[in-house]
Amino acid sequence: MTKYNHQTKILIAADCIIFGFDGRQLKLLLVQRALEPEAGKWSLVGGFVQPEESLGQAASRVLHKLTGLSDVYLEELSTFSEPTRDPVERTVSVAYFALIDINKYKQQITTDYHAEWFDLNKFPKLIFDHQEMVEKAKARLRYKAAFHPILFELLPAKFTLPQLQSLYEEVYNIEMDKRNFSRKILSMHLLEKLDEKDKENSKKGAWFYKLNKKKYKANFHSVATIIPNPDIYYS
Amino acid sequence: MTKYNHQTKILIAADCIIFGFDGRQLKLLLVQRALEPEAGKWSLVGGFVQPEESLGQAASRVLHKLTGLSDVYLEELSTFSEPTRDPVERTVSVAYFALIDINKYKQQITTDYHAEWFDLNKFPKLIFDHQEMVEKAKARLRYKAAFHPILFELLPAKFTLPQLQSLYEEVYNIEMDKRNFSRKILSMHLLEKLDEKDKENSKKGAWFYKLNKKKYKANFHSVATIIPNPDIYYS
């Protein structure tokens, strides 16, 4: 069959912006780049798209290789395609952002990477346009989480309302009223109260909740205004 | 400098889903494909990314070449990258959706394309996965327009409230109360009433409005719930 002759072929990479939450702060998982150039510099984890895989599969593969995790929340953010963004050779990158439970991340023994969690407000200079990717991912996370219940993805299977509230407060850098917060969250009917308390963070202990996965999936696209004045966050 | 050896390079294309509104229905601008294979079949307009341009520039170029328009609302939708989506040769496509004033589209005399507007609810079978791109663009348009005032992009510079309402009703396939609609739209303070009436569509005539571009740009990312129950529309 005819080929598309005289057209330029380009390297394509998938890069992942991986978010985590340690109970206090939002974190970003970065790796020390193995390839030249810039070997040893901090970067997002990424890899070239292989002949037999789609971009989403490439992102999943890269994420799995680093963290050992599958079934992770992974969303296409956007493409980065300035011709000179990679000084070695033209590479178009498709950025994905991932939300993972930070406790689940176990560095693979046979990893090629040195990986580390950094505070999202203070992380090292990154290679190429990775800084811009992180900024865009942060904006997207804020935008999306203002309407969709995706922040659960950053918490363990069992979590408390105060933990969840801290997460929202951290993501949006605001303080929220716990009475209004719990009413709003519980009115979505996505959470089930367990008869177990978290005694680590207070004497009285806070009830654990878990996601009702069925309802979560069914209502995943539902829109709720979780955050006051979501105007501020855009995408 | 070292190159990234042994990595697969891939063709990259930008495809545009171009929406218009004729006053009654949403329209889709399609072209008859010039290239083999599938020459003569209907498809989205698109083109391969050139060495010196970004993906966004490629999309703008393709759109400009077809319509003669610049400064068009153009938003990256997502990538389409199944290895076998193009039977000739692997091509990753980045889909963009565009909103244009249908009256402004003048087919270029020297076009390579035969282009035509189709009703969004009834258009021919498209090549490859272009059908899927259109569906995704439609969903994104509904999602985005439920919160952001982007539908103005589909109207002429001067338009009336009844026209705008028809557009919303068409996009969401709902009927809206004109009193509530005008109150909500005007409360955004994005529109300026002109002292001129559209007498084409009624005897009494409806006042023309125009966008206050300054406020429009400033508030572009603002979030307003223009549509009741936006739950239904997602992205």
Next chain:
DNA sequence: TCAAAAGTGTTTAAAGTACACCCATGA
């Protein structure tokens, strides 16, 4: 017994929704 965090209800304000009549005009 007290310090620290968890849990809970009510009142008020704002936003959204439903609804019906008069107006201007050309045919």
Next chain:
DNA sequence: TCATGGGTGTACTTTAAACACTTTTGA
């Protein structure tokens, strides 16, 4: 003069926001 579409206001309901005290318990 009448048929057609344009324009406007009000009452009601729902939702969001502000706000303070009691409970539990480990140290």
